[in-house]
Every structure is written in structure tokens, then in C-alpha cells.
Amino acid sequence: MSRLVVRDVSIAFGGVVALDGVDLELAAGEIRGVIGPNGAGKTTLLNVICGINPPDRGAIALDGVPLVGEKPSAIAAHGLGRTFQATQLFRGMTVLENVMTGLHGRLTESVLGAAFRSRRLREAEAAAAARARDVLAFVGMQAFEGRLATELSFGQQRVIEIARALISEPRVLLLDEPAVGLSLNRITEVDALMRRIRDERGVSILLVEHVIRLVMDVSDRITVLSYGRKIAEGGPDEIRADPAVIEAYLGRDLHAGSPAP
Amino acid sequence: MPALAGRRNVVVLAVLALAALPAMANPYILYVANIALIYAILAVGLNLLLGYAGQFAFANAALFGIGAYATGLFQVRLGLSFWAAFPAAVVFTTLVGLVVALPALRLSGLYLALVTLAFAQLTQWVMLNWERVTFGAGGFRVPPLTFGALAPALGLYYLTLLLTGLLVAAAWNTVRSGVGRALVAVRDSEVAAESLAIDLARHKAIAFSLSALYAGVAGGLYSALLSFVAPEGFDLFQMVVQFSMVVVGGLGSVWGSVLGAGLLVGLQEALRAFKGAQEIAFGLLLMACIIFLPDGLISLVKRRARGWDEPLRAPDRPA
Amino acid sequence: MLPYLVVSGLTTGSLYALVAMGLVVVYKATSVVNFAHGELFMVGGFLAYTFHVLLKLGYVASLLLAVIAALLLGLVTERIAYRPLMRAPAISLVLAAVGFSFVLKGAARQIWGGLGDYMPFPPVVATPAITLGSIILVPQQLVVLAGALICMGLFTAFFTSTRAGKMLQATAENAKAARLAGIRVERVYAFTWAAGAATGAAAAVLMAPLTFVYPDVGSPLLVKAFAAAVLGGFGSLPGAVLGGFSIGLIENLAGGYLHTSFTDISAFLVIMVVLIVRPTGFFGPRAVRRI
Numbered sequence: 001m002s003r004l005v006v007r008d009v010s011i012a013f014g015g016v017v018a019l020d021g022v023d024l025e026l027a028a029g030e031i032r033g034v035i036g037p038n039g040a041g042k043t044t045l046l047n048v049i050c051g052i053n054p055p056d057r058g059a060i061a062l063d064g065v066p067l068v069g070e071k072p073s074a075i076a077a078h079g080l081g082r083t084f085q086a087t088q089l090f091r092g093m094t095v096l097e098n099v100m101t102g103l104h105g106r107l108t109e110s111v112l113g114a115a116f117r118s119r120r121l122r123e124a125e126a127a128a129a130a131r132a133r134d135v136l137a138f139v140g141m142q143a144f145e146g147r148l149a150t151e152l153s154f155g156q157q158r159v160i161e162i163a164r165a166l167i168s169e170p171r172v173l174l175l176d177e178p179a180v181g182l183s184l185n186r187i188t189e190v191d192a193l194m195r196r197i198r199d200e201r202g203v204s205i206l207l208v209e210h211v212i213r214l215v216m217d218v219s220d221r222i223t224v225l226s227y228g229r230k231i232a233e234g235g236p237d238e239i240r241a242d243p244a245v246i247e248a249y250l251g252r253d254l255h256a257g258s259p260a261p
Numbered sequence: 262m263p264a265l266a267g268r269r270n271v272v273v274l275a276v277l278a279l280a281a282l283p284a285m286a287n288p289y290i291l292y293v294a295n296i297a298l299i300y301a302i303l304a305v306g307l308n309l310l311l312g313y314a315g316q317f318a319f320a321n322a323a324l325f326g327i328g329a330y331a332t333g334l335f336q337v338r339l340g341l342s343f344w345a346a347f348p349a350a351v352v353f354t355t356l357v358g359l360v361v362a363l364p365a366l367r368l369s370g371l372y373l374a375l376v377t378l379a380f381a382q383l384t385q386w387v388m389l390n391w392e393r394v395t396f397g398a399g400g401f402r403v404p405p406l407t408f409g410a411l412a413p414a415l416g417l418y419y420l421t422l423l424l425t426g427l428l429v430a431a432a433w434n435t436v437r438s439g440v441g442r443a444l445v446a447v448r449d450s451e452v453a454a455e456s457l458a459i460d461l462a463r464h465k466a467i468a469f470s471l472s473a474l475y476a477g478v479a480g481g482l483y484s485a486l487l488s489f490v491a492p493e494g495f496d497l498f499q500m501v502v503q504f505s506m507v508v509v510g511g512l513g514s515v516w517g518s519v520l521g522a523g524l525l526v527g528l529q530e531a532l533r534a535f536k537g538a539q540e541i542a543f544g545l546l547l548m549a550c551i552i553f554l555p556d557g558l559i560s561l562v563k564r565r566a567r568g569w570d571e572p573l574r575a576p577d578r579p580a
Numbered sequence: 581m582l583p584y585l586v587v588s589g590l591t592t593g594s595l596y597a598l599v600a601m602g603l604v605v606v607y608k609a610t611s612v613v614n615f616a617h618g619e620l621f622m623v624g625g626f627l628a629y630t631f632h633v634l635l636k637l638g639y640v641a642s643l644l645l646a647v648i649a650a651l652l653l654g655l656v657t658e659r660i661a662y663r664p665l666m667r668a669p670a671i672s673l674v675l676a677a678v679g680f681s682f683v684l685k686g687a688a689r690q691i692w693g694g695l696g697d698y699m700p701f702p703p704v705v706a707t708p709a710i711t712l713g714s715i716i717l718v719p720q721q722l723v724v725l726a727g728a729l730i731c732m733g734l735f736t737a738f739f740t741s742t743r744a745g746k747m748l749q750a751t752a753e754n755a756k757a758a759r760l761a762g763i764r765v766e767r768v769y770a771f772t773w774a775a776g777a778a779t780g781a782a783a784a785v786l787m788a789p790l791t792f793v794y795p796d797v798g799s800p801l802l803v804k805a806f807a808a809a810v811l812g813g814f815g816s817l818p819g820a821v822l823g824g825f826s827i828g829l830i831e832n833l834a835g836g837y838l839h840t841s842f843t844d845i846s847a848f849l850v851i852m853v854v855l856i857v858r859p860t861g862f863f864g865p866r867a868v869r870r871i
Contacts, residue, residue: 379847
């Protein structure tokens with residue numbers, strides 16, 4: 001059964017069509033890779049799904065709940081998590097605080113309750129910290145909880161960002177180029193982490209990625225975008241053999257899977 | 262083990278000293294201490310907006326003025342007692358703060374600064390020109406406050422101390438909660454905050470109304486302390502004084518703001534007779550701290566004494 | 581009354597336009613709004629006062645000296661309130677500029693403030709008003725308007741035709757590419773601040789004979805220049821000029837037909853309305869939200 005359904009979604013920026021009638025269905029427990037040349041509309045697709053850029057046309061639903069027209073915060077509260085191409089950790093927070101912030105949608109505290117530090121609030125805070133530590137342990141970063149987010153390496157920041165998105169137990173996770181700029185070892189770790197997120201936490205993942213090797217390895221199915229249109233969809237082997245995909249990448253060797261610039 | 266010079270001990274000691282102050286200080290010192298407490302409220306409220314939520318607004322001096330005017334005018338024009346006028350004025354100022362927040366929901370950075378600067382000038386204009394209500398440039402006297410058997414100056418001092426304690430504690434609790442984290446999230450990355458189900462509009466409105474509430478309380482107390490309200494105390498220089506207190510103490514630090522308010526009220530008193538010198542001193546302090554000590558004086562305290570850690574950090578700057 | 585209001589509106593508007601141009605040029609090149617711009621204007625006025633009234637130099641000589649002094653002051657501003665904070669968050673930059681503006685204001689109060697609160701500045705031309713049918717023209721206003729237009733022309737010509745102006749445009753367009761092309765970007769920044777301050781001072785010297793010079797003149801003027809720049813979409817020089825003239829007209833008409841006190845708040849209201857209704861101004865493109 002489909003978790004996330006994107007139907008006939010289009011969006012243009014100042015006359016330039018970024019997405020043109022894109023359809024996509026993400027099944028429960030699926031890792032879906034989204035690839036395409038630069039400017040194909042991959043990140044735009046994520047921004048449209050999470051509500052930052054509402055589509056001009058089309059429908060999006062998460063477990064049957066329509067998302068178009070909702071604020072990004074409301075969409076996130078429906079169970080949609082995401083990470084960003086340029087990591088967006090909160091620079092004034094420690095790692096633990098960053099991850100705890102991910103629980104915001106689940107905290108029900110009032111401003112008044114916060115100001116008077118009610119017992120209920122203190123208990124909720126303690127529980128939030130415990131959950132954040134659990135998630136940090138899950139991604140293998142528990143040793144870093146007291147560090148400032150900005151002190152971490154690029155790759156570590158990406159993992160923290162994933163943990164921050166995971167803590168609220170989203171049903172769908174959108175990952176925007178989690179492997180960009182990472183070493184091969186790190187990419188393997190990200191690969192394994194994604195599988196564990198799917199298998200142990202039951203989260204469906206929509207993965208936008210330039211590192212073709214990672215996409216081919218981890219994805220159950222792959223969607224290929226080019227100039228805002230979906231030009232192919234299928235399992236990794238089908239995609240590798242698809243002439244339209246090869247044409248779109250124009251000579252880029254899919255089999256070698258060299259990271260794109 | 263808590264450190265001897267840690268925050269808890271220092272705060273307890275400071276509160277005890279402030280409570281005992283009337284027994285040993287002359288009326289002038291008591292007056293200055295009262296002003297410092299009022300500015301502590303202002304600076305802490307402004308820091309919630311500027312340092313934590315990262316909303317750069319010029320409205321706080323005007324809101325301070327609105328709190329003072331409303332407290333005074335509700336008494337003089339509507340015949341309310343201070344005890345009715347003051348809370349009503351705080352509510353009124355908070356509502357005005359919410360209205361100021363409306364543009365903030367659509368605007369950010371530079372444009373927010375401009376709209377709030379225009380709002381501040383507009384407020385001055387209303388105070389000066391709506392003479393039928395505000396008494397214009399000359400200002401107006403507020404009826405003296407009585408506290409039963411307690412001397413008025415003493416009563417007001419303890420009322421201020423009580424409210425300062427409450428509001429500083431409330432701010433400190435807020436920044437240690439999910440609300441505080443959400444404010445900092447809005448400051449550090451709006452898109453990331455939204456992706457974590459943090460409603461931007463709601464949290465900007467929270468930050469603006471909190472700072473307005475603090476400014477309203479400070480304004481009401483200020484009008485009672487001076488028994489007089491006039492436009493000139495609430496101009497752009499007032500804004501610079503408050504900015505300086507927050508920045509000198511430490512952006513994004515509740516205790517820094519308390520420290521900054523205490524120190525800078527002292528400086529202001531020392532230069533009371535010289536407007537030009539005050540402007541130069543506050544201007545220079547503001548610049549120097551931003552350039553050389555971006556985390557404020559509180560960062561020196563944190564470096565030297567244990568037990569001063571705070572959750573959440575100042576707005577980011579290059580290492 | 582209408583023709584008179586229009587002429588005075590255009591006259592003050594031309595000065596707002598000039599001040600706004602200085603603001604916009606700095607913004608275009610450095611993405612920073614100089615919150616000390618109003619005080620640079622104020623200091624320019626006091627310098628002209630010093631040269632013209634106290635030292636009895638000619639008006640044009642005083643204007644040139646004040647502009648040169650303002651150029652230097654602009655360089656100083658850049659050096660102490662911008663350069664050390666180039667990579668700091670916007671809040672720090674604005675706060676530093678606000679701090680610097682109060683240093684200037686306090687200094688002006690200390691240096692010139694003892695002379696009296698409002699310094700009268702003698703008129704440049706003493707010719708009586710000219711009557712053309714029902715239209716009354718005050719020669720002083722025409723001189724100011726002409727002066728402002730000449731300054732705007734010079735400023736625009738400088739940016740579009742000279743090498744330095746082109747370097748500045750290139751830097752504003754893309755600082756990285758400009759650096760690769762061998763342009764010393766830091767020097768361009770410094771120069772921009774100087775040019776911005778100079779236009780502010782020129783406006784102050786032109787305005788001085790129409791009004792008074794006093795230490796607090798800067799912030800209301802800054803707000804008016806903001807209003808002009810905001811109307812023009814903040815980032816467009818022609819926009820700033822049109823915005824300046826519009827603000828001048830609006831406040832004179834509002835002052836003439838509604839109530840004199842409205843002269844002072846028209847600009848604030850324009851800022852609030854424009855930013856809330858159409859934050860990108862008249863000329864700016866509609867913003868698209870991107871990450």
C-alpha cells in the first residue's frame with residue numbers, strides 16, 4: 001500500500017517549469033531513489049512535497065491525508081521528515097538540543113507551562129532528552145551529544161540531521177543528497193543507516209542523490225527526472241538498461257557510478 | 262558538585278542583597294537600583310526576541326513607552342487606580358506587540374527592521390501630536406502611588422524586585438524548554454524549523470508578545486517610579502540603550518541581559534547630565550562588543566567560573 | 581496651493597532621492613543597509629555649516645569640502661563598522677552601524693551642540709519669489725532641485741561610464757567572479773561606502789539652506805530614505821530616485837491638504853504599507869522562496 005502519493009504535480013518559477021506532471025507512489029517500507037541530471041527538479045520535488053513551494057497543480061497525500069495547501073509545519077506534523085542538501089542544523093544548539101528540537105511536534109507544552117516549569121513540563125523534557133539519546137545511539141552518535149553542532153564534521157552533521165528528523169517517528173523521510181561530499185567509507189555507512197531506518201523503524205525513504213552507486217545499491221525502486229519530467233521508473237537493473245536514462249545522462253557512465261560533480 | 266561562584270549561589274546572593282538594599286542605601290541608590298531592575302526586565306524581554314528568536318526589531322523602546330503611557334493614561338484619563346491600570350496596560354502593550362508581529366510573519370531581516378523602525382517613529386509621533394489624549398511634548402504627571410503603611414519608594418522597589426524576579430525566572434524557564442528551542446530553531450534555520458513541525462508564525466508571535474509583555478511591565482513600573490511620562494524617554498536612543506544592554510551582556514543569554522542592564526544603568530547614571538557623552542559611550546560599547554566580544558560579558562564569566570552554562574547559544578558568527 | 585506643494589515636494593523629494601541613492605549603492609555592493617547613513621548626512625550638514633558659516637567660505641567650496649570630508653568619513657565607517665563584520669550575521673552589522681551612528685550623533689552634539697539646538701543656514705540665493713500666473717516659485721528651491729539633479733546625474737554617470745563604476749557594478753553582480761577577474765573587491769567595498777557617504781553629504785549641504793542643521797536630523801532623514809528605497813524595491817537606483825520624489829510629493833501633499841503634522845509620518849506609513857502589501861516595492865521582482 002502506498003504511503004506517499006504524488007499525482008500530476010507541476011510547478012514553475014517565473015515561467016521556468018521545474019516540475020511537469022510528475023507522478024510518484026512511495027510504498028510502505030520502500031526506499032525510492034530519485035535521480036536525474038542537475039536541474040532536473042529533484043530538490044524541487046522534495047520542496048513541493050514538504051510544502052515549502054506549494055505546487056501550481058496536482059495532488060499530494062500522505063497515508064490518504066492531502067498535503068497540498070498545508071503549511072510546511074503542519075505537513076511535518078502529519079509524519080513527514082526531511083533533511084537538506086546544505087545541512088541545516090541549528091548552529092546555536094548542541095547535538096542533543098538539535099535532536100530534541102525534532103520532537104517539537106510531539107510536545108504539547110504551553111508557553112505558560114514552560115514559563116513556570118511545571119512538573120508535567122519537567123517530565124516531558126526528561127522524556128524528550130531520553131528519546132533523543134536513544135535516537136543518537138541508533139545512528140551511532142551518542143558520544144557527541146554535548147558538542148555544538150557546528151563543531152562536527154560535515155558527514156557527522158548529516159547523520160545528526162537524520163537523527164533529528166527521525167526522533168518524531170515520521171512515516172516518510174525525505175533525504176536530500178545525504179552522501180554529497182562524503183568519503184567512500186562514509187557513503188557505505190549512510191547506505192547501511194538507510195536500510196536500518198527502513199527495516200528497524202519502518203520508515204519509507206525518498207532519496208534524492210547524485211552518488212549513483214549509492215542509489216543503485218540501496219533503492220528498491222528508482223525514479224528518474226529530467227527537465228522536470230519523469231522519464232523512467234523501475235528497479236535498479238531496469239533503470240541501468242533504460243535508453244532514455246542513458247540519453248538523459250548523455251555519456252555519463254551509470255555502471256561505474258562515479259559521483260556526479 | 263555545584264561551584265561556589267556558580268550561577269545558583271550568585272543569583273541567591275544577589276536577590277538577598279537586593280532585598281536588603283533599602284535598609285542600607287540612600288534614596289538615590291534605591292532609585293538607581295529600581296531603574297536597573299526595570300532595565301533588566303526590558304533587556305531580558307528584548308533578548309528573547311532578538312537573541313533567541315533572532316527577530317531584529319526596533320519596536321522595544323516604543324513598546325516600553327506604550328506601557329508607560331498606557332499605565333499613566335488609564336489612570337489620568339479613565340480614572341482607574343494603578344492596580345487596575347497597570348495590568349490593563351500590560352495586556353494592551355502585549356496586544357500592540359502582537360500587531361507589530363504581523364508584518365514579521367511575512368518579512369524578515371532588513372525589512373522587519375525597517376517596518377519596526379517606522380513603527381517606533383510613528384509611536385513617537387503619536388505621543389507628540391495626539392495631544393488630546395497624550396498631552397503632547399510636555400508629557401503629564403501620574404498620580405503618586407501608595408502602598409499602605411510602606412513608604413511609596415520602598416513599596417515600588419519591592420514590587421519591581423518581585424516582578425523582575427518572576428519575569429527573569431520565567432524567561433530562564435522558557436529558554437530551558439521546548440519553546441526556547443523552537444525560538445532558536447526559528448532563528449537558526451526557518452526551513453529546518455518548519456520541517457520539524459515548528460510553526461513559524463506562532464513562534465514569531467510568541468517572541469514578539471513576550472518581549473512586548475516585558476516591555477509593558479517595565480513601562481508601567483517606570484511611569485510609577487518617575488510619576489511622570491513624556492515622549493523623549495522612548496526614542497531611538499532608548500532603543501540603543503536596550504540593544505547595548507543585550508549585546509554587552511550577551512545575545513542569547515538571559516543572565517547576560519541581567520548583567521548588561523545592571524552595568525549599563527550605572528554608566529547611564531554616571532553620564533546623566535551629558536546627552537552627547539551618553540550617546541558616544543553607548544554607541545562605542547555596542548560597536549566594541551559586537552566586534553570584539555560577540556558573546557558579551559557573560560562569556561567571560563562562563564570562561565572563568567564553573568556553573569554558568571546555559572542551554573542554547575548565541576546567534577552564530579564565524580569562528 | 582497645488583503647484584507650490586508639488587514644487588516643494590519635488591525639491592525635498594530630490595534630496596530624499598539623493599540620500600536613498602547612497603543607501604542603495606552600499607546595499608547593492610555589500611548587501612548591508614547602512615543604518616549610520618542618516619548620521620553621515622547630518623555630519624555633512626554640520627561640516628558645510630562649519631565651512632560656510634563659521635569659516636565664511638563660499639557655498640560651492642563648502643559643498644565640495646563637505647563632500648570630500650564625507651568621503652573620508654565613509655571610508656572610516658566601512659573600516660570600523662563593516663570590514664570587521666563582513667562575515668558576521670546581519671544583526672551584528674546593523675547593530676554596529678546603529679552604534680556608530682550614535683557615536684557620530686553624540687560627537688556632533690559635543691562639538692556643535694553647544695552652539696544652539698538648531699543652526700540656521702543662510703540662503704544660497706536671496707532673490708525674492710517669482711510669480712508665474714498662479715504659481716509661486718521660490719528660487720532657493722529651484723537651486724536645490726537643480727543641484728540635486730546635477731548630483732544624481734554625476735552619480736549615475738559615474739556608475740555607468742567610469743571604470744571604477746563598472747568594477748562596482750561587477751562586484752555587486754557577483755563578488756566571487758569579480759575577484760576572479762582581478763577586481764580588488766575590498767577596495768570596491770570601501771569605495772562604495774565612501775561614495776554613499778558623499779551623496780549623503782551633498783544632499784545635506786543642499787538641504788541646509790532650506791531647513792536647520794541639528795544633531796538629530798539624521799534618523800528622520802534615514803527613515804525617509806528607507807521609505808524611498810523600499811518603494812523602489814531596495815536595490816534599484818532609478819527605483820530609489822522615483823521613490824525619493826514620490827515620498828517628497830506624498831508628504832508635502834499630505835501636509836498641505838490633511839494636516840501639517842502628517843508631513844512627518846507619511847514616510848513611516850508608506851514604509852509600513854508598502855512592506856506589508858508588496859514587500860518587493862514597485863520595481864523589484866516577486867520573491868521566490870528558495871533554500
